[in-house]
Structures are given as structure tokens and as C-alpha cells.
Amino acid sequence: MKRSDQDVVITGVGIVTCLGVGKEAHVAALTGAEAPQPRIEAEKFAPYPVHPLPEIDWSQQIAKKGDQRQMENWQRLGVFAAGLALDDSGFKDNAEAVGSMDMIVAAGGGERDVAVDSLIVDEGLKRNDREQLLNEKLTTELRPTLFLAQLSNLMAGNISIVHKVTGSSRTFMGEEGAGISAVETAFARIKAGQSTHTLVGGAFSAERIDILLLIEAIQGHSRGGWKPFWSRDPADGGGMMLGSVGAFLMLESRAHAQARGAKIYAVIDAIEGDRGSRDEGRLEARLGRLLEGAKALPADETVVFSGSTGFHDLAAREKATLDTAVPGVPVRAYGGLSGHGVEAQFPLGLAFAALALGEQAKVPPFDPAHEAPAAKPARHAIVTTVGHVRGEGVALLSADA
Amino acid sequence: MTSSAFTDHLGRPIVAVTGMGVVTSLGQGLKDNWAALTSGTSGIRRITRFPTDGLSTRISGMIDFIDIPAPNAVERSYAFARETTEEALAQAGLSGEFGGPLFLAAPPIEPEWSARFDLADRAGPSEKPNDAYDRFLAVLRERADPVFHEAALFGAISERLADRFGTRGLPVTLSTACASGATAIQLGVEAIRQGRATRALTVATDGSVSAEALIRFSLLSALSTQNDPPEKASKPFSKDRDGFVIAEGAATLVLESLEAAVARGATVLGIIKGCGEKADHFHRTRSSPDGGPAIATIRAALEDAGLSEAGIGYINAHGTSTPENDKMEYNSMRAVFGEALSSIPVSSNKSMIGHTLTAAGAVEAVFSLQTMLTGTLPPTINYVNPDPAIDLDVVPNVKRDAQVSAVLSNSFGFGGQNASLVMTAEPA
Known part of the structure; x- marks a missing residue:
């Protein structure tokens, strides 16, 4: 593809999954002969296994204990991963760069206080004036600061406070679609010259019983022990294993990146999100359209990073669509390693893709029984995310060299 | 006409507003709202949706006159947005598939x-x-x-709007706290300027007032506790202001490239001339004491609009009625406009409709455009005891006739969110 100053390039990756903190652990996973065995927390929320956070020294990216205390893990993880991306891009502590930096964060909401909620519903079982009870208990039991730890836009707010990213700050919501729209919007703004450098990403905390509840409301979890992604049995539940993940990317125009001599992991060639009815082949038709631009890519030098939720039906339909649209391109369902990261899932896929392309990795199968080995090092990547209820997105990336 | 008639000072497509819809505690529809707003009527009432015994704040600007199938924040926020979008599309003369992107400012939601x-x-x-x-x-x-x-998915509202109105692509659901409505408009403007779309549907809605929402803001000491009488509680820029009044509302603006609007013979209601934003890193709920980010936001909006300070004829203030916001906003406006600020009328719609939170930026953009269309400045009511530290012409208590050609509307929120819009009556 012809190079242009307005190309959108990835110059920083901040990534945290159960595989580890930062890019080294993830590059190792992408370049090894075999994919690593992911970590699983199977006890704490049994019968629901989740991919837990790795060991993190929060102080590495959030210096002040006071700032750490103002956040729950969901926000902390986002602020931490954003800091990693800033470090990696070379922008960290560059006051001018972060002061003019745009930011789009894909966010859900924060954790409930399970003790307070339990207290209220248990008391409510004994009383018939439940609304009055709410007033009494919420007024006395809620921690004032918890509200701020729950507010969706306060992940971005804390990134501004901790890392001084203040050019602009926007928070997108709406489950997987939030992550797709965040990257799509950042891409479109840089392409059009509306931004020169944008921090984009999200984080998700799986180790929360209130979020497990949301997915169990549609019986979406894979239960029991960990199984590789494509090997999960419908008899063991819906197929999704949530994961605690943080993924932020530094996107820049090529001109901006080159002017400062930044390392370029990959170029984003195209990205688009869409939605609509999924009935009667409409999902396949829509995904097929989003994959149109991928059809010309050389199959032996391309890899798909599929952000599939693991829901059996959706995963199978996506796989079939990929097999038709880009036959012979190996598929890597990265949720099998990291768990599903909802809002952060699509940015996480781009993070994996950027690292793989930056290393020209021959990405090993994540589920060797179902995923074909790669023929050659990756020079192109296709990132997909099909939301657990709605929203689909596809990004195409290429190595820069 | 030459193509330069359709591009701005930076050669970008000019963005016109061709349809508006609004719902607040004052009523449904622009006509009723405007009549109430310009007659100095308050929509703030005693709360009846849930018991308020034991709560320090017992008033709000809720909307309970629109039917909803189930009493939750998603149904309520969707219903408000649906109604304002119907109104806006009718005014724009658009029916059938909308065919452009949807940008929705919606409240963060949780199970009821x-x-x-x-x-x-x-x-x-x-x-x-x-x-x-x-x-x-x-x-x-x-x-x-x-x-x-x-009922607990953030994507549920935009999904239904997208289906109902036939918007294109993946809708954006966003939150920039109390600046969300302005950000939705900004995203629409950007999409048209990018050439990705010739029209965009920008919607902001907030039907999320519940006991827990109220108590959360209460615990942060953000709300007025002057419950009696309710309609007097919101008093922006007054000395005895003590917090905002939580409220609901929604607004929709149909944005089109001026070229596309003119080509289809649409009535142009106004122009979104410039957008500015700047985040604040000072504190989670408080603005930088020096107002630096708010100042930068206003200046960025003026620069984006290609207007000087002297071009602004009226300011639709964020004006929440909290001690801190109103002082910070005043100081920021003073820093930008200098001595000239004294001769620019500045009023706060929130004195009558309360703080519609996620919807505020868009609701107030609609009222800003209506100010130019009608030549009437809505007042700041309850302005009896002026704050001597805030030297402003707040259009006290009674509306004023004035022809205005350019308006600045400010929105500031928790999490260091700041956004300003510059709107003009005419393209040039």
C-alpha cells in the first residue's frame, strides 16, 4: 500500500492480561513455538472460571497511593495500561505531547459494593417499605468516593489526572461496540487531520461478581475448568470466559510519528464497525462486507486475531464467514488466552496484532486442535470482534517495513 | 453558488442544523419548552417518583409525562430520545431511513x-x-x-434508536459526564467534516434519576438542599446558590453539511460553527482553580469557529448553580472576553430546567439556536441576591429581546470534561 503522511500508525502498546504485564510477555506468547497455557482463577467465582489479573505493581504506573485508592481495579487497570502505552510510545512525561494528546476510552461501569447491596436486599426481604429502606441504607452505607470509581468517564478522568493526557477526553460505552467505535473514531480523526496523536483503548475487570451476573443472565459463561477456545462444550455453558484485560494503543499520523523518529509497530489500513439484525444470514452478510478489503491479502502472510466471545453459535458463524471470506488465513481466537474483555476486546485484538506485526511473528496456534499453524511470518493482520449481543468490527493492519 | 459558500474558513464543510427536538421538565417539544423558558417558568418540583423521607434533597426536574413500558433508566432514556428524534426529523423534513451515523450521549446505567x-x-x-x-x-x-x-447494557438505547430511525453503521454511545450532549454534537460535526457523512443524528438523553443517583450526587455535596419552594432552588450566579438540581431531559439535533441541506431545500436553523474541548487533570470532581482548561476550551471553540471574542453576542452558560462551577465559569469567561464580558448577556437555562446531566449540552445547544432564531434571550431566574464576585449580565429573571448572530454554549463535567460549542445564525 502506498505510504501517506496521513497513514494511521501504531507507535505504542500498553497491554495487561493474565499472561503478564506489558509487551514482553505477550510478544513471547506470539513468537513462541507453542502458545502458553493461560492462567485461570477457577475457585474464587466457581463454577465460573475467569482469567485473572497477573501480579501487578500498580506503583509502576500510578505513582501516588492516593490516586490508587481513588480507583477500583477496573479503573486502575485502564490507567495502568494507558501508562504502559505512553511509556512504550516515548510520550510518557512529555508534558507538551500529553497536554495536546487526544484520548478515547472504551468503558463500562465500575464495580458495585457487594456488601452494601447484600445488606440492602437481605433487609429488604424482611420489609415491605423497600424504597424507604433504600434511602436509609444508601445514605448511610454508600462510600461517597465509590460513585466516582463507578462512573464510566472516570477511567479517562483518572488517566488525565495520573498521566496528564489532556488534549481531549472522550468515553465511549456500549460493550464490545464501544471498543470498536473508539478505535474507528480515532482512526477517522487522524486520517482527516483532526488529531495527530490519540491514546485509545479500554480495560475490563472480570474478577467482579456483579459483572459475572450480567453474563449469567443470558447463561453465557463457560463453566468448570479452562478449555481451549474452540474446544468448549455447549454442555458446559455458553462458551464465554471473561478475562481481566487492559489494552491501550498510541495511534499517530505517520507524519507525526516520523517527525519524532518513533518506532512503528503497524499501520492500520482500514477499520469499520457495523450493527443490525443477526437473523437469517444477516450477520454473515455484514461480516462478509466488513471483510471485503481483506480478501486481497496474501493468505500465507496474514493472520486473523478473532475477538470472538466464545458464544458457541456466534463463534461458529464468525469462523464460517472467515473461512469463506479469507480462506487459508490462520485464525487465532485470542480470547482463549486472555479471556473476553468486552469493551477492551477490540483494542486488545489490535494490541496483539500490532505486536505480532512489529515482530513479524509466526503466531503459534492458541488452540492447536482447531487452529492451523502459520505458514510464514505475519505481514498483515485482520482483527475481528463480534459483540456478545450486538455490534461487529473489523480492522486491517499491515507491517510497516 | 460556488463551493466556497459551503466551506468554512479552514476549507471544511459547513455543518448546518436542520432539525431540533427537546424534552425537559418544562414539557415536550421545542414550542412548549421555549414558551416556558422565555416566561421564566421553572420545571423543578418535589420528587414523587420515589419516597424522599430522610433525604437532604427532595426536588428535581424529572420527566414523568412520557409513557414508558417499564420504569427503568434505559426505557426512560430511550423514550425521551425517541420523542425528541421524531420531533427533530419532522422539523428537518426527513422521513424513512436516516442513512447517516448516530451519536448518542447516554447515561451510564446499572440494574435497577x-x-x-x-x-x-x-x-x-x-x-x-x-x-x-x-x-x-x-x-x-x-x-x-x-x-x-x-436493561443493564449501555448499548441498548442506541440499538433501538438505530433500528427505529435507520441510522448507518455502528452508533457511538458516549459519556463525557455533564459535557456529553456537547460531545455528541462535536462527534457529528467531525464526521461531516471528515467527509464520512453528509448528515448525522446527534442525540443526548438522560432519564436516569433514581434514589441511588440522587444520593450519590448528594454524598458529593453537589446538590442544592433548598427544597422549599422547589422552583427557587436553582439560582446560578447568585450569592446563596448551594448546588445543582438534578433533572432529566433529552435533545436531538439533525446535522447536515450545508451543501446537502441546501441541495434538498431544507430550512437551515443555524450553524454549528466551532467545537472546543480540553481535559483537566486537576481533580476528579473539581476544576483547576485557575480555570486553565475551561479557558482553553472556550478559546479552542472560538478558534475552530474562526471567530474572535467580539463575535459572540450571547453565552448560554453551563451555570449549574454550584458554588464552584459558577465562579470558575465566570473567571474563565472573564479571562477570555476581558472587559467586554460585561456587555455580553450570559444566562443559564439550568435556573429553570435544572441540570439535565448527560443531556445538558444538547438541550442547551437547542435553546442556544432558538435564541438566535427568535431574537429572545431566555432569562436566568431566581436571580435575587447576586454574587458580588460574579459581575455578569445574567439576563436577570425576565427574558430580553435581542438579535444575536453567534452564541457560545459551555459544558463542564466531572472527570475533567470540558466542551464548548459556537453556533451562528448564518453560515458566513
Whole structure:
């Protein structure tokens, strides 16, 4: 593809999954002969296994204990991963760069206080004036600061406070679609010259019983022990294993990146999100359209990073669509390693893709029984995310060299 | 006409507003709202949606006159947005598939307490402390509850709007706290300037007032406790202001490239001339004391609009009626406009409709455009005891006739969010 100053390039990756903190652990996973065995927390929320956070020294990216205390893990993880991306891009502590930096964060909401909620519903079982009870208990039991730890836009707010990213700050919501729209919007703004450098990403905390509840409301979890992604049995539940993940990317125009001599992991060639009815082949038709631009890519030098939720039906339909649209391109369902990261899932896929392309990795199968080995090092990547209820997105990336 | 008639000072497509819709506690529809707003009527009432015994704040600007199938924040926020979008599209003369992107400012939502109580009723008794969610999970393992799931998804409102109005692509649902409405408009403007779209639907809605929402803001000491009489509580720029009044509302603006609007013979209601934003890193709920980010935001909006300070004829203030915001906003405006600020009328719609939170930026953009269209400045009511530290012409208590050609509208929010819009009556 012809190079242009307005190309959108990835110059920083901040990534945290159960595989580890930062890019080294993830590059190792992408370049090894075999994919690593992911970590699983199977006890704490049994019968629901989740991919837990790795060991993190929060102080590495959030210096002040006071700032750490103002956040729950969901926000902390986002602020931490954003800091990693800033470090990696070379922008960290560059006051001018972060002061003019745009930011789009894909966010859900924060954790409930399970003790307070339990207290209220248990008391409510004994009383018939439940609304009055709410007033009494919420007024006395809620921690004032918890509200701020729950507010969706306060992940971005804390990134501004901790890392001084203040050019602009926007928070997108709406489950997987939030992550797709965040990257799509950042891409479109840089392409059009509306931004020169944008921090984009999200984080998700799986180790929360209130979020497990949301997915169990549609019986979406894979239960029991960990199984590789494509090997999960419908008899063991819906197929999704949530994961605690943080993924932020530094996107820049090529001109901006080159002017400062930044390392370029990959170029984003195209990205688009869409939605609509999924009935009667409409999902396949829509995904097929989003994959149109991928059809010309050389199959032996391309890899798909599929952000599939693991829901059996959706995963199978996506796989079939990929097999038709880009036959012979190996598929890597990265949720099998990291768990599903909802809002952060699509940015996480781009993070994996950027690292793989930056290393020209021959990405090993994540589920060797179902995923074909790669023929050659990756020079192109296709990132997909099909939301657990709605929203689909596809990004195409290429190595820069 | 030459193509330069359709591009701005930077060669970008000019963005016109061709349809507007609004709902607030003052009523449904622009006509009723404007009549109430310009007659100095307050929509703030005693809360009846839930009991307020024991609460320090017992007033709000809620909307309980639009039918909803179930009493939750998603249904309410969707219904408001649907109504304002119907109104805006009718005014724009658009029917059928909208065919452009949707940018929706919507409140962060959570399951309602009634849903938690319902799960508790279906669940077994407590077996150990703090096990409510374990019991809820056991209930859902037995029988799924897709309604519970959908009612807690942030993407649920835009999904329904997209289906109903036939918008294109993946809708953006966003939150920049109390600046969200302005950000939705900004995203629409950007999409048209990018050439990705010739029209965009920008919607902001907030139907999220509940006991917990109220108590959360109360615990942060953000709300007025001057409950009696309710309509006097919101008093922006007054000496005895003591917090904002929580409220609901929604607004929709149909944005089109001026070229596309003119080509189809649409009536141009106004122009979104410039957008500015700048985040603040000072504190989670408080603005930088020096107003630096707010100043930068206003300046960025003026620069984006290609207007000097002298071009602004009226300011639709964020004006929440909190001690801190109003002072900071005043100081920021003073820093930007200097001595000239004294001769620029500045009023706060929130004195009448309260703070519509997620919707505020868009609701107030609609009122800003209506100010130019009608030549009437809405007043700041309850302005009896001026704050001597805030030297402003707030259009006190009574509307004023004035022809204005350019308006600045400010929105500032928790999390260091700042956004300003510059709107003009004419393209040039």
C-alpha cells in the first residue's frame, strides 16, 4: 500500500492480561513455538472460571497511593495500561505531547459494593417499605468516593489526572461496540487531520461478581475448568470466559510519528464497525462486507486475531464467514488466552496484532486442535470482534517495513 | 453558488442544523419548552417518583409525562430520545431511513434496585454474609433473564434508536459526564467534516434519576438542599446558590453539511460553527482553580469557529448553580472576553430546567439556536441576591429581546470534561 503522511500508525502498546504485564510477555506468547497455557482463577467465582489479573505493581504506573485508592481495579487497570502505552510510545512525561494528546476510552461501569447491596436486599426481604429502606441504607452505607470509581468517564478522568493526557477526553460505552467505535473514531480523526496523536483503548475487570451476573443472565459463561477456545462444550455453558484485560494503543499520523523518529509497530489500513439484525444470514452478510478489503491479502502472510466471545453459535458463524471470506488465513481466537474483555476486546485484538506485526511473528496456534499453524511470518493482520449481543468490527493492519 | 459558500474558513464543510427536538421538565417539544423558558417558568418540583423521607434533597426536574413500558433508566432514556428524534426529523423534513451515523450521549446505567429485589425474592436465603450476588447467580443458572441483561447494557438505547430511525453503521454511545450532549454534537460535526457523512443524528438523553443517583450526587455535596419552594432552588450566579438540581431531559439535533441541506431545500436553523474541548487533570470532581482548561476550551471553540471574542453576542452558560462551577465559569469567561464580558448577556437555562446531566449540552445547544432564531434571550431566574464576585449580565429573571448572530454554549463535567460549542445564525 502506498505510504501517506496521513497513514494511521501504531507507535505504542500498553497491554495487561493474565499472561503478564506489558509487551514482553505477550510478544513471547506470539513468537513462541507453542502458545502458553493461560492462567485461570477457577475457585474464587466457581463454577465460573475467569482469567485473572497477573501480579501487578500498580506503583509502576500510578505513582501516588492516593490516586490508587481513588480507583477500583477496573479503573486502575485502564490507567495502568494507558501508562504502559505512553511509556512504550516515548510520550510518557512529555508534558507538551500529553497536554495536546487526544484520548478515547472504551468503558463500562465500575464495580458495585457487594456488601452494601447484600445488606440492602437481605433487609429488604424482611420489609415491605423497600424504597424507604433504600434511602436509609444508601445514605448511610454508600462510600461517597465509590460513585466516582463507578462512573464510566472516570477511567479517562483518572488517566488525565495520573498521566496528564489532556488534549481531549472522550468515553465511549456500549460493550464490545464501544471498543470498536473508539478505535474507528480515532482512526477517522487522524486520517482527516483532526488529531495527530490519540491514546485509545479500554480495560475490563472480570474478577467482579456483579459483572459475572450480567453474563449469567443470558447463561453465557463457560463453566468448570479452562478449555481451549474452540474446544468448549455447549454442555458446559455458553462458551464465554471473561478475562481481566487492559489494552491501550498510541495511534499517530505517520507524519507525526516520523517527525519524532518513533518506532512503528503497524499501520492500520482500514477499520469499520457495523450493527443490525443477526437473523437469517444477516450477520454473515455484514461480516462478509466488513471483510471485503481483506480478501486481497496474501493468505500465507496474514493472520486473523478473532475477538470472538466464545458464544458457541456466534463463534461458529464468525469462523464460517472467515473461512469463506479469507480462506487459508490462520485464525487465532485470542480470547482463549486472555479471556473476553468486552469493551477492551477490540483494542486488545489490535494490541496483539500490532505486536505480532512489529515482530513479524509466526503466531503459534492458541488452540492447536482447531487452529492451523502459520505458514510464514505475519505481514498483515485482520482483527475481528463480534459483540456478545450486538455490534461487529473489523480492522486491517499491515507491517510497516 | 460556488463551493466556497459551503466551506468554512479552514476549507471544511459547513455543518448546518436542520432539525431540533427537546424534552425537559418544562414539557415536550421545542414550542412548549421555549414558551416556558422565555416566561421564566421553572420545571423543578418535589420528587414523587420515589419516597424522599430522610433525604437532604427532595426536588428535581424529572420527566414523568412520557409513557414508558417499564420504569427503568434505559426505557426512560430511550423514550425521551425517541420523542425528541421524531420531533427533530419532522422539523428537518426527513422521513424513512436516516442513512447517516448516530451519536448518542447516554447515561451510564446499572440494574435497577427493583430488579435486585426481584432476584432476591426468587433466590434462596442468605447463607453467609455478603452473598446476595451468589444467590442471584444461582437463580440465573436455573433460569436465564434476558430482560435483566438487556436493561443493564449501555448499548441498548442506541440499538433501538438505530433500528427505529435507520441510522448507518455502528452508533457511538458516549459519556463525557455533564459535557456529553456537547460531545455528541462535536462527534457529528467531525464526521461531516471528515467527509464520512453528509448528515448525522446527534442525540443526548438522560432519564436516569433514581434514589441511588440522587444520593450519590448528594454524598458529593453537589446538590442544592433548598427544597422549599422547589422552583427557587436553582439560582446560578447568585450569592446563596448551594448546588445543582438534578433533572432529566433529552435533545436531538439533525446535522447536515450545508451543501446537502441546501441541495434538498431544507430550512437551515443555524450553524454549528466551532467545537472546543480540553481535559483537566486537576481533580476528579473539581476544576483547576485557575480555570486553565475551561479557558482553553472556550478559546479552542472560538478558534475552530474562526471567530474572535467580539463575535459572540450571547453565552448560554453551563451555570449549574454550584458554588464552584459558577465562579470558575465566570473567571474563565472573564479571562477570555476581558472587559467586554460585561456587555455580553450570559444566562443559564439550568435556573429553570435544572441540570439535565448527560443531556445538558444538547438541550442547551437547542435553546442556544432558538435564541438566535427568535431574537429572545431566555432569562436566568431566581436571580435575587447576586454574587458580588460574579459581575455578569445574567439576563436577570425576565427574558430580553435581542438579535444575536453567534452564541457560545459551555459544558463542564466531572472527570475533567470540558466542551464548548459556537453556533451562528448564518453560515458566513
